[in-house]
Amino acid sequence: MKMSKEQMHWMMKVFQPERTVASLPGAVSLTEQARAALLGLDLDYYSTQLAKLTAGAKTSARMLLAAPDVGAMIDKLPLRKNARIFAFGDSRTSDPQSWAVILQELILAQRPNDNISVVASAVSGDTTTHGLVRISEVVAGSPDWVLFFLGLNDARTQGPEPTKTIVHHEETARNLAELRSRVMRETEARCLWITPAAVNENQVSKHWALSHFGVRFRNEDIAQVATAMRSLGDPVVDLFERLDASSLTELLMEDGLHFTQAGQQRVALEIVRSWSELL
Template identity: 35%
Template sequence: MNAPQPTARAFTDNERRHFLRYTDTGQWPLLRRFPISADLHTDLLAQMLASTPETVRALVRSLHDETRATAVRMLSDDRYREAVADLPFRPGDRIVAVGDSITADRLGWFELLATSIGLAGGPTAGLINLSISGNTTADVLERFDLLEAAKPSRVLLMLGTNDARAHGRAGSYRMATAHETERNLRALVDLVTRDLNAEITVITPPAVDQHRADAFFSDVPLRWHASDVAEVADVVTKTAPGAVDLHRAMSAPGRGDLLESDGVHPTPAGQEFILSRIVEHLRAR
């Protein structure tokens, strides 16, 4: 007897847009190692969202349009425009971002950076986003072959939020201990600098808003604890003393507008804040 098939869930366009904001099947390791066409990626997303390819394309286009509009507005600020022009990227460089959903975000800091450089007419460096929602430091180690294949000259690495992610209702089990996170980060820095002979900029995970996170994830066996994320941020700065310390910057008073209702993901304003910190760091270096 055949098992009953699950009924497809009905999604609103806002829910679909939110999913697409953080999901790019083109970065999934299996589908990078065994590539499929862009149309098949769109069909896959449409199937997942009980939608049509046309709707998926329109929603993705709306996210790109929003990113472009934000970059245009940011470039109207003299300080930001000059900082982008002063970035240490040379023609032919390959700048690769590696991270989780905070960097995979289609409205996120790396997409804003790539769009800003394109609009400003800066150096023709290639900017490649290899970030995947949910990734831990161990996940990135597992797919190091894909990072190597991108041939980076510089890697921008922001990881750790999902190392601190905890699972369970009665118990609480982190994806990685602080020791495991440190070991993985040291391995990644070593692999990037020695195996790939590339420069690396390490970035701490942003802070978490405990009140928002507790409320948002109250019905699922999934938790983020602000103290765990702070511990990971300390591990990052210990492992890479020159890291961009977003955690400290976003923990400052008056930064409540920088995180979404889940208390974990940055708002568009939060992504702008992250980008401004990273750009100023790269410019100063």
């Protein structure tokens, strides 16, 4: 199937083959050409677009720093020199121009001498159950902070008339509690939880790729994930509450699910704003 430019752009933002197969022995030798081929894309297009997406994250960081108070917020983030931050999530975090990449650019620009790193530990399609397997990578990385933006895919349903979510909301709550317990028990890191934002249900159901695989979402199910995060007792960036329907129209791609560059920029801003207010 020959893809349109919009479809190829969507593939680039949503899927990162090197992350999906990261646990396999040959993953480290997965070349850029191989990654492009797995997505059904031409190597030149893949390389050019990847560079554009990365540049977009840098542009978003510059735009944020040009706004009043954002630089001061970055200065106030409770981060020591040489701190390691892990952004733990799914496709909304693995995106080459994600909020995590923007956050790294913000910190590099505003606090260049602090040697603070942001590591994106994220795999497209992951649920909190997948997260229980991958959290060992984060624990082994000696984090100072773990920023959890996970759980949206727990609320995913399959088929035109779904009867259940991929992960039941009670199991999601148990998984989140276990992720928190692992971090608290095995590291000295603090946790910051980012609730999944709502989606445009109608656009998701009609999207060329998502509909092909029977993917559906209901915002009432996503709300259950947000509720579970709020109950953990840690600081929360509540995107489910902050990003209303009118905001999401401007911030989501045509699939009604993933963030545009402007959307990722807004997520980064909301995280920095909430995080900077912590003692």
